[in-house]
Amino acid sequence: MPYDRILPPLLLVASNVFMTFAWYAHLKFKEVALWKVILVSWGIAFFEYMLMIPANRMGSALYSAPQLKGMQEVITLLVFAGFSAWYLGQPLKWNHWAGFALIAAAAWLIFLD
Structure with a gap:
């Protein structure tokens, strides 16, 4: 079926949205106790795993x-x-994009036969 090829990447995108919030959203709430943000992050990560x-x-x-x-x-x-x-108000700089491009190139190599 045509959606077989696209559904896994779409689920990966959705799961990454949850995981990114679980890992980084607390950076805007540094006044909240660490143990609390860990528990909230675990709760968010549950939905990441479900995807x-x-x-x-x-x-x-x-x-x-x-x-x-x-x-x-x-x-x-x-x-x-x-x-x-x-969300964080920290746009990426040229060197971040360059580093990400190298990672993307590495991922592309993985798909070569």
Whole structure:
């Protein structure tokens, strides 16, 4: 089916939105006790896992594990770039984009035969 190829990446995008919030949203709330933000982050990460695990399970029918991981890294960087600029107010600089481009090039190599 045509959605078989696109559904895993879409689930990876959605899971990364949750994980990025779990890992970085607390940076705007430094006055909140660390143990509290850890608990909230775990709660958010639960939803990340509810999307990530099916994405990898379904994706493994079409992609190898290294390909899924490479895809995951690129998606993570794109989601983080948007989150950093929009939510944290810290847009990426040229050197961040250059480093991310190198990671994207590495992920591209993983998909070569």
